[in-house]
Amino acid sequence: MRFLLITDTFPPDINGVARTLATLATGLKQRGHDVEVVTTLEAGPEEAADAVKRHTVMAMPLPGYPGLRMGFTTTWQMQALYETFRPDALYVATETPLGIASIRAGNKMGIPMVSGFHTNFQTYLEDYALPGLEGVAQGLLRSIHNQTARTLTPSTDTAAMLERWGIHNVGVLGRGVDTDVFDPARRSTALRESWGATDDTPVALYVGRVAAEKNLELLTRAFARFREVHPQARCVVVGDGPKLKSLQTEHPEFHYAGPRTGSDLGAHYASADVFVFPSITETFGNVVLEAMSSGLLTVAYDYAAPRLLIRPGENGLLAAFDDEADFLLQCEKAATSWQDSAQRLAARAAARHLGWQRVIEQFESELITVIPPAPAKDPA
Structure with missing residues (x-):
């Protein structure tokens, strides 16, 4: 299968979302899939030679948070990328302009999509001098995620919150840990x-x-x-x-x-x-x-x-x-x-017992499940 992951943050960024997505992408590749990533930052010099191929888009720092970036692209640009790579399914891990354009392009081309809810950005608004907009943010997030076939989030608490917002077909994809590194x-x-x-x-x-x-x-x-x-x-x-x-x-x-x-x-x-x-x-x-x-x-x-x-x-x-x-x-x-x-x-x-392998296998299953079966061949 051919999978395309879309995210504003990816290594060499240092945060939990970037590390999680890198682990999932590498895990899919090790299981024999063709995996590429659309993100906002070029690979670092320490990145392994066999790392997944990435496509970078223009970006700007998040207001008040220069260490993180918001990606920008167009629906047309994403359609052109899809035409070249021909993904069987997309995983859209971001609700920024990059993610919105990616979802629009996927819908135009009929590509199955799973989205991820990784960060409670709607709760950050008051901390970053934008109080009173949490309800607006919830409505925007609901609109974005309900354009995909499935929304994955890492805990039952967050899944219940998304369902209360009116987001459909929410699933829980847990997390793992490298017990050799963290020992x-x-x-x-x-x-x-x-x-x-x-x-x-x-x-x-x-x-x-x-x-x-x-x-x-x-x-x-x-x-x-x-x-x-x-x-x-x-x-x-x-x-x-x-x-x-x-x-x-x-x-x-x-x-x-x-x-x-x-x-x-x-x-x-x-x-x-x-x-x-x-x-x-x-x-x-x-x-x-x-x-x-x-x-x-x-x-x-x-x-x-x-x-x-x-x-x-x-x-x-x-x-x-x-x-x-x-x-x-x-x-x-x-x-x-x-x-x-x-x-x-x-x-x-x-x-x-909470290694990454079970999480990668579930992630693979979630992506494959949204892909419609190939049409049966005409016996004639």
Whole structure:
């Protein structure tokens, strides 16, 4: 089969959506399919020679978020690409002008399409000085996704939300984790020492975009609560984003590791002890799965991936959704149990069976299912 994936973000971008789509594209290719990608950024020098072929379109930075881009193309340009590549099905992972033009072209040419809802952008509007437009955004998203045969999203929470909006034929495509990259065995004494931590020093970690929608104000309060219990504790932030400089200025006591990828990222996870994730805007939360696979005690809100993966008191800690007082209480508990090897081993065990292969196989099935059967040949 020939599949075309359309997305504004793809490696070398560093975020959960880009990594997920790269894994899915590579997985389809390894299963014998012809796969190409339409995106907004050229491949980086470190990209493997056998990576999927990409077509790049013009793009501009998202307002207030220069690290991410919005792709632009025309329906005619996408039709020309479809004429050349002849895809059997499209996966449209973006609701920007790139995705809208791609869907229009697909409908004009009768190409089966599956769309993906990867990011709760409608919840970001207030954070980026556009309050009161969430209802408008929901209507636009409903219109876009209902032009495709199927909409995939990573959690049952998000699927239920999309159905309430009136989006039809919603399915859940979960996420996986590379348990070799995210492995407690990557723990590094030297890395911990660079953070000022010894074996007896607890390290609290955050990994993700350093952006308003990640609830950074609560993150700083959570780190502070952690240090109330252990004044010598180290707090580490891994990632980049529009709020990084202001966070560094306001909280120089934290260690800022910048963006990390691959085994280097795995070492940063494994060298910490507690993972603090206060976001309330996730469709899934890949970083929670990565942290648990790395053997960390995770504190998160009770929704999306944490609800699916964490059994409170057994392999992590959950706070009632959007209850800041409860979240800070769970951080206190984590600070007193950061050396609880039973919970950390249980976290690793919960993640070990959640590899990517089952997700890739389901994704392949979802794409094939929307392709109509070939017409029967006339016996004459």
